[in-house]
Amino acid sequence: xxxxxxxxxxxxxxxxxxxxxxxxxxxxxxxxxxxxxxxxxxxxxxxxxxxxxxxxxxxxxxxxxxxxxxxxxxxxxxxxxxxxxxxxxxxxxxxxxxxxxxxxxxxxxxxxxxxxxxxxxxxxxxxxx
Numbered sequence: 001x002x003x004x005x006x007x008x009x010x011x012x013x014x015x016x017x018x019x020x021x022x023x024x025x026x027x028x029x030x031x032x033x034x035x036x037x038x039x040x041x042x043x044x045x046x047x048x049x050x051x052x053x054x055x056x057x058x059x060x061x062x063x064x065x066x067x068x069x070x071x072x073x074x075x076x077x078x079x080x081x082x083x084x085x086x087x088x089x090x091x092x093x094x095x096x097x098x099x100x101x102x103x104x105x106x107x108x109x110x111x112x113x114x115x116x117x118x119x120x121x122x123x124x125x126x127x128x129x
Contacts, residue, residue, distance in 0.1 A: 033053070033070075033127075035053045035070045035123075035125050035127075036125075038053060038125035038126055038127055038128075039125060039126050040123075040124065040125055040126075041124040041125065041126050045078075045081075045083075045118055046075045046078065046083055046118070046124070047075065047078075048075055048076075048077075048078060049074065049075060049076075050074070050075045050126060051072060051073070051074050051075075051088070051126070051127045051128075052072070052073055052074075052075060052085070052121075052124050052125065052126060052127060053070045053071065053072050053073075053124070053125045053127050054070065054071060054073065054085075054121045054122060054123060054124040054125070055067050055068050055069070055070055055071070055122040055123050056068050056071065056114070056116060056120060056121060056122055057120070057122070067122065070123075070125075071085070071087050071089060071090075071114075072087065072088045072089045072127055073085025073086060073087045073088060073114065074086045074088060076113075077115075081117055081118045081119065082115055082116070082117055082118070083115070083116055083117075083118055083121065084113060084114070084115045085113070085114050085115075085116070086112055086113055087112045087113070087114060088112075090112045
């Protein structure tokens with residue numbers, strides 16, 4: 001029966017790993033919204049507490065700039081043409097290399113807040129709550 005035990009524990013480890021992958025990406029899987037179906041934000045710009053889906057230029061893992069996936073953010077502050085979003089579908093990125101932060105530091109908590117010039121917000125669309 002010892003043979004069975006090792007097979008079981010291998011199975012167990014494998015399914016735990018699969019579950020881990022799934023839970024890390026579950027936000028993406030659950031959220032296959034067709035953002036193109038939403039109305040573009042009017043030329044007047046965003047209003048406070050609007051929930052907006054948008055893309056932005058961000059650094060990829062190998063430090064090359066690229067277009068992000070749609071982020072969903074709630075507008076929590078507007079100052080002139082600068083908008084602060086609280087990102088609702090934040091996907092935690094593991095920082096690699098010299099930008100490594102202490103995971104217990106407060107910096108990780110602030111990652112869901114993004115301040116952008118409205119002109120930097122790409123393809124903004126109004127998401128109705």
